[in-house]
Structure formats: C-alpha cells, structure tokens
Amino acid sequence: xxxxxxxxxxxxxxxxxxxxxxxxxxxxxxxxxxxxxxxxxxxxxxxxxxxxxxxxxxxxxxxxxxxxxxxxxxxxxxxxxxxxxxxxxxxxxxxxxxxxxxxxxxxxxxxxxxxxxxxxx
Amino acid sequence: xxxxxxxxxxxxxxxxxxxxxxxxxxxxxxxxxxxxxxxxxxxxxxxxxxxxxxxxxxxxxxxxxxxxxxxxxxxxxxxxxxxxxxxxxxxxxxxxxxxxxxxxxxxxxxxxxxxxxxxxxxxxxxxxxxxxxxxxxxxxxxxxxxxxxxxxxxxxxxxxxxxxx
Numbered sequence: 472x473x474x475x476x477x478x479x480x481x482x483x484x485x486x487x488x489x490x491x492x493x494x495x496x497x498x499x500x501x502x503x504x505x506x507x508x509x510x511x512x513x514x515x516x517x518x519x520x521x522x523x524x525x526x527x528x529x530x531x532x533x534x535x536x537x538x539x540x541x542x543x544x545x546x547x548x549x550x551x552x553x554x555x556x557x558x559x560x561x562x563x564x565x566x567x568x569x570x571x572x573x574x575x576x577x578x579x580x581x582x583x584x585x586x587x588x589x590x591x592x
Numbered sequence: 593x594x595x596x597x598x599x600x601x602x603x604x605x606x607x608x609x610x611x612x613x614x615x616x617x618x619x620x621x622x623x624x625x626x627x628x629x630x631x632x633x634x635x636x637x638x639x640x641x642x643x644x645x646x647x648x649x650x651x652x653x654x655x656x657x658x659x660x661x662x663x664x665x666x667x668x669x670x671x672x673x674x675x676x677x678x679x680x681x682x683x684x685x686x687x688x689x690x691x692x693x694x695x696x697x698x699x700x701x702x703x704x705x706x707x708x709x710x711x712x713x714x715x716x717x718x719x720x721x722x723x724x725x726x727x728x729x730x731x732x733x734x735x736x737x738x739x740x741x742x743x744x745x746x747x748x749x750x751x752x753x754x755x756x757x
Contacts, residue, residue: 524595531595532757549757555597556750559727563748566728567735570630583728585721586706592696592714 472571473504479564480512486557487519489536490550520554597756599716600688602723603681604755609730609748610677613640616744617670624670626740630732637668643729644676650722651680653699654715655687684719695719 481501488495502508523529531554535547548556562583569581585591617624617640624637633639649659666672687693695716703711713721727748734746750756 545752548751551595551597552750552756554595555756559724559750562724563728563731566731570732570735574629585717585724586713587710591717591720 472568473506473509475564475568476506477501477503477509477512479561479568480509480516482560483516483557484512484519486538486553486560487516487523489538490553491519491523492536493519495539516557523550523554599719599723601756602720603684603688605750605753606723606726607681608753608755609727609746610644610674612746613730613733613744614670614674616746620742621670623737623742624668626737626742628733628736630736631729636733636736637670637673639729639733640670641665641667641673641676643726643733644673644680647680647722647726648676648683650718650725651683653701654718654722655683657683680722684722 481498484501485495485498487493501512529550531551532549534549536550536553537547538553541547565581565583569579569583572579624635624640626636627634628636628639630639631642633642645660645662645665648665649662652659665676693715696714698712699715699718701711701713730746730748734744734748737744
C-alpha cells in the first residue's frame with residue numbers, strides 16, 4: 472500500500488517537473504517512506520503546478536512535452552493534457568485504493584466523487 | 593484551445609472507456625459473472641449496469657427530466673446496458689449543442705443519501721461528476737478483473753486518450 476501511495480504522489484511530482492521543464496527526480500530517488508516524506512512529493516508537485524498556473528507566460532497547448540518512459544508509438548502530450556492526466560491519474564488510483572482497503576476489511580469512508588467536492592460549485 | 597479541459601473532451605474520453613469495456617465484455621462474456629461488491633452490486637454485470645445506469649440518470653437530471661427509476665433499468669444483456677450509456681450521451685450532446693443552456697444554473701437534488709449541504713449543485717458540476725463517476729469505477733473494474741486473473745489491458749488514463757490533445 473505504501474508503495475502504491477508513493478506511486479501516486481511520485482507521479483504527481485515527476486509530471487509537474489516534466490510540464491515545468493525542471494530536472495526530473497528519478498524514481499530511484501523518491502523516498503520509500505515514511506508517509507510524511509511521501510506526502511512531500513505531493514506538496515512539491517502542488518508548488519510546481521501553482522507556479523505554472525500563476526505564470527501567464529506558461530504555454531499550455533502550443534508545444535508538446537516528452538516523458539522518459541514514452542514508447543515511440545505514443546504521441547507527446549501537450550502540457551494541458553499532461554496536467555489533466557496526472558490530476559486524474561491520482562483520482563483513478565484513489566478510487567482503486569478505496570476499494571482495496573475496503574475489501575481488506577478497512578473501509579475508509581472516502582467520498583471521492585466530484586459531487587462531494589467543495590472545490591466546485 | 594486553452595488550459596481548461598472541456599466537457600466535450602471529457603465526454604470523448606468517457607466514450608472511449610465505455611467502448612473499450614463493451615468490446616472487452618463482448619470478447620470475454622464470462623467476466624460479467626465475476627463477483628463484485630462495488631457500488632452495492634454482486635456481479636460485474638450489475639456493476640456495469642450501475643455505471644451506465646448512473647450516467648443515464650444524471651444526464652436526465654441535468655436535462656430537467658425525471659430520472660429512470662433504478663428498478664426499471666434493465667439487468668441485461670450487455671447491449672441493453674450499453675444503450676443506457678448511449679442514451680445518456682445523446683441527451684448530453686444535445687444539451688451541449690444548445691448555446692442557450694445555462695450551465696451555472698443550480699439544480700436541487702432530491703437524494704436522501706446526499707448530505708444536505710451538497711443537495712444543490714450547478715449543472716456544470718453534475719456533468720463533470722457524471723463523467724468522473726464512470727471513470728473512477730472503470731479504474732476499479734480494471735483492478736477487479738486483473739485481481740481475478742483476467743487482466744484487461746485497459747489504458748484508462750487521459751494520457752492514452754485520443755479525445756484530448
């Protein structure tokens with residue numbers, strides 16, 4: 472489970488770096504734990520996203536970004552697609568996680584649907 | 593084009609997911625009988641009914657129609673379940689083509705299971721919820737069938753969608 476959470480937040484960080492053209496933090500360098508260290512991956516990603524979003528010069532759709540694990544047949548995404556991808560990548564995995572812990576006998580009570588979000592009116 | 597991902601793009605992404613799973617179940621019909629306990633269901637087929645049925649019911653609410661009662665939603669076969677998805681799409685696309693639609697209009701939801709403070713939401717929010725509800729469940733389904741020994745090869749992430757540039 473910890474590795475799965477590491478994957479979710481680590482992916483956020485590396486995609487934020489890809490979109491921001493920052494040096495990439497290699498997968499091998501991501502901490503394995505504890506939880507706070509993993510959460511720092513998320514916080515670092517959020518800082519990068521906020522920096523991009525607050526910069527009016529950020530180009531969201533005029534050029535593509537590349538990622539190291541892209542297969543040749545896969546197109547390079549625009550930054551806007553990459554941002555949407557990583558945000559929803561996390562949401563899809565949280566949904567899987569909630570099923571997993573419930574099936575293991577530990578229902579989380581997470582209400583992950585957008586309907587329950589206070590971020591949207 | 594700007595940063596925002598449009599509802600039309602999300603609709604296309606959602607359509608890709610539905611098309612994948614319909615084709616996958618047509619090729620592997622036994623998967624529909626696998627046990628499943630997500631969303632109050634007992635089998636994968638019931639879960640798929642939940643996903644597409646909920647799409648239809650939300651589409652109807654957004655359009656100001658009375659949602660089809662759950663007990664009137666068909667239990668199968670797969671084509672009948674998929675028709676709920678296509679019906680939902682038809683409703684939503686018609687709305688999206690109408691420039692007079694007010695997407696910020698607030699809908700009051702008569703849903704006792706929903707906390708009282710969340711029973712008012714914009715049509716825009718409901719539309720996004722409808723689409724993400726399905727995507728979250730398709731992700732869970734991919735895990736479920738893989739755990740049961742039948743990996744689907746589903747690429748559900750937006751990165752792999754042809755509907756979004």
